Amino acid sequence: DWTTVNVVEEQVALIRAQVGDKRAICGLSGGVDSAVAAALVQKAIGDKLTCVYVDHGLMRKGESEQVEKDFVAATGVQLKVVDAEERFLTALAGVSDPEQKRKIIGREFIRVFEQAASEIVAEAGASGESVEFLVQGTLYPDVVESGGGTGTANIKSHHNVGGLPEDLQFALVEPLRKLFKDEVRMVGAELGLPEEIVQRQPFPGPGLGIRIVGEVTKERLDLLREADAIARAELTAAGLDRSIWQCPVVLLADVRSVGVQGDGRTYGHPIVLRPVSSEDAMTADWSRVPYEVLAKISTRITNEVPDVNRVVLDVTSKPPGTIEWE
């Protein structure tokens, strides 16, 4: 029967059987899923696992520092940090299509992992060995929404399912593939991960890259990072973190609207707030955030973020809207 103890024991045995005494890497995104997957694999194979944190330049404000600190402090795992901002932004230049963005991001992640893998082997003085396994925190809903790995997305190809390159050299280890998010959180708690990690709101692997409707550029990312940081700070201050599943903050970079700020006309971009409540991300409802909190966020974003002159609230459930805009 389903208990977290059973899930952990079963998965640890399966991972040992699959990986043996070979080496594995796990991409950490800062989210719950990759953290729990990493902790499970670490329990199974110890220091044959190295975690890799790819800073793709699409993270939110302060997030990279958090991954480097929190997760290592909690698990003592070996961590390799790769600064890949330029690489990702170059690969994404000129691209607006959401599925295309995910394919590019999925591919670039793998290229970075390949390079990191050979460095890890070299650093360990283990020439002749290679890293054969890649651990991913793929959940059941990711598989379903990506079309079950059939190559055709039902809804969207999550970057780590439908977005993987065809010449992938790693065998995948995906110990969470049958679990829903609430189950993953329970398994994480069972493994001793701290509350800050286990209760973290979901954040997609492609990061802010799929929260800019239009082309992804450094300037737009910086704008969105500021707006997102304000929204997150105010929602946290209002004590809403646990009642809101997640709140994407989206920059409509391809849309302009007229505004008036100071004494003059502006022609800027709208920011969308998309707070949702959900059990498993398969369906969701828009969160009834108190007006005062929304007002504060709106005032702060339009005052503090240049080029943004409008804040709009998304009041669509899922279905028909998805949680993310792309």
Ligand code: XMP
């Ligand atoms: P949607 O937008 O499909 O999102 O309603 C459902 C959940 O999945 C997250 N999401 C992703 N996570 N790679 C990820 O790792 C992706 O490509 C991706 N797309 C969406 C989204 O944030 C929500 O929690």
